Amino acid sequence: MNGNTVLDIQGLSGGYSINRPVLHDISFQVNPGEMVGLIGLNGAGKSTTMKHILGLMNPQKGEIRVRGKKREEDAETYHGSLAFVPESPLLYDEMTVREHLEFTARAYNVPRSDYEERADRLSRIFRMQDKMDSLSTHLSKGMRQKVMIMCAFVARPSLYIIDEPFLGLDPLGIRSLLDFMVELKEGGSSILLSSHILSTIENYCDRFVVLHQGSVIAQGPLEAIEAQAGTAGAGLEEMFYTLVQGRD
Structure with missing residues (x-):
């Protein structure tokens, strides 16, 4: 190897x-x-x-x-x-988009300043700024998929x-x-x-x-x-x- x-x-x-x-x-x-x-x-x-x-x-x-x-x-x-983005979105219905990102960042020990910069940038890249405080259960399938992608990218695994x-x-x-x-x-x-x-x-x-x-x-x-x-x-x-x- x-x-x-x-x-x-x-x-x-x-x-x-x-x-x-x-x-x-x-x-x-x-x-x-x-x-x-x-x-x-x-x-x-x-x-x-x-x-x-x-x-x-x-x-x-x-x-x-x-x-x-x-x-x-x-x-x-x-x-x-490693981080995983599945084919079908798997989210907690009673958590907001922002809470999903924070939860993931904590799991990967991402420093708060890095998390905030990354979350802000990802929300802009995927056009989710106005959905950050929405519950995932209120999102469309495409938006739920974006949340999964954003969660993976808020971390920086190898x-x-x-x-x-x-x-x-x-x-x-x-x-x-x-x-x-x-x-x-x-x-x-x-x-x-x-x-x-x-x-x-x-x-x-x-x-x-x-x-x-x-x-x-x-x-x-x-x-x-x-x-x-x-x-x-x-x-x-x-x-x-x-x-x-x-x-x-």
């Missing part, structure tokens, strides 16, 4: 049943200041991979390290080094795990999210991003990991995916379709 690797997955097999693993010998890395796109069809194993990284599932084989640590070795460092973040966001919200992820990446943060909107993430991710039926069938920068798909001059969507066709 590269000593600077933020996320290192080696030979990961796992799932909900020991006799029928969902993941089969998966290996890939995410380096500092890198955005990696995790792509695949429904049921390919993307969410299962993320659940293993988050510690919600235990590997049957292989290992996962975040900043060089396995979860069982140092759970505090492991979990403090690694962001982001699962289908564009669902429910309007076009301005999507652009704001993409631009902010690029800013985080340029600041040294690492991002593992799962999305079905391949045309959107094609020009933002540094590398891609293509999952199919629980196995990695291609990985690397766009040029490497193109070579593995044998589709010169094609976009990411066409490369992906070529890779998965005939493998079912």
Whole structure:
């Protein structure tokens, strides 16, 4: 393993049943200041991979390290080094937007001055200034998704795990999210991003990991995916379709 690797997955097999693993010998890395796109069809194993990284599932084989640590070795460092944005917003109905951000900042030991600066900036970036004192139960689905994103970004962990973040966001919200992820990446943060909107993430991710039926069938920068798909001059969507066709 590269000593600077933020996320290192080696030979990961796992799932909900020991006799029928969902993941089969998966290996890939995410380096500092890198955005990696995790792509695949429904049921390919993307969410299962993320659940293993988050510690919600235990590997049957292989290992996962975040900043060089396995979860069982140092759970505090492991979990403090990552933040998660789920596909569906999960909020406390009787807490305001501001309270969600404060709660998250305290969990990550973010200094008060840093929290206030970050919360103010995030509310402006995602156009939520007038909703900061609204209860989450009164927000639209898109706004609830923005709160989840803002909570993850108010912290500054080494690694962001982001699962289908564009669902429910309007076009301005999507652009704001993409631009902010690029800013985080340029600041040294690492991002593992799962999305079905391949045309959107094609020009933002540094590398891609293509999952199919629980196995990695291609990985690397766009040029490497193109070579593995044998589709010169094609976009990411066409490369992906070529890779998965005939493998079912």
